[in-house]
Amino acid sequence: MAWFLLVIAGIEEIIAAIAMKYIDGTRKKWPIIVMTVGFGLSFYCLSQAMIVLPAGVAYAVWTGIGSIGVSAVGLIWFKERFQLSQVISLCLILAGVIGLRLTSSS
Structure with missing residues (x-):
């Protein structure tokens, strides 16, 4: 439930x-x-998610979801353009979020 609330x-x-x-x-x-x-x-x-999840993990995932999501909306909805280095950086954030989820015991 904590991960659902975090999403x-x-x-x-x-x-x-x-x-x-x-x-x-x-x-x-x-x-x-x-x-x-x-x-x-x-x-x-x-x-509420931080009650179960470690604060650092929850905050990192929360900001990662926000960063990737706002960037995706900017790209699709507002027709913003990204440099290759920015796309790579966003992919690294996504990899970090996935890694935190896969290695979390909660």
Whole structure:
């Protein structure tokens, strides 16, 4: 259950981070609401996962999911471009997240 909550926390982080891209001062309220709720749910799920998982592992996986997810959304949705070195770096983050999951006893 802790790993499931960690994945949910990562997804909520992605949603909240993408919502930040749509904030235009204070004229648009929905991105601020989505961001606030998203980060709130993300932190809650992360904190619940940390009850079972080591804090360092949980935090590393959470930030990895967020980094990879926001980058993927940027690539697909916002048509952002990445250099080869950035893609390789994101792949290394993914490998680290997978490695932490495979070697975790929880």
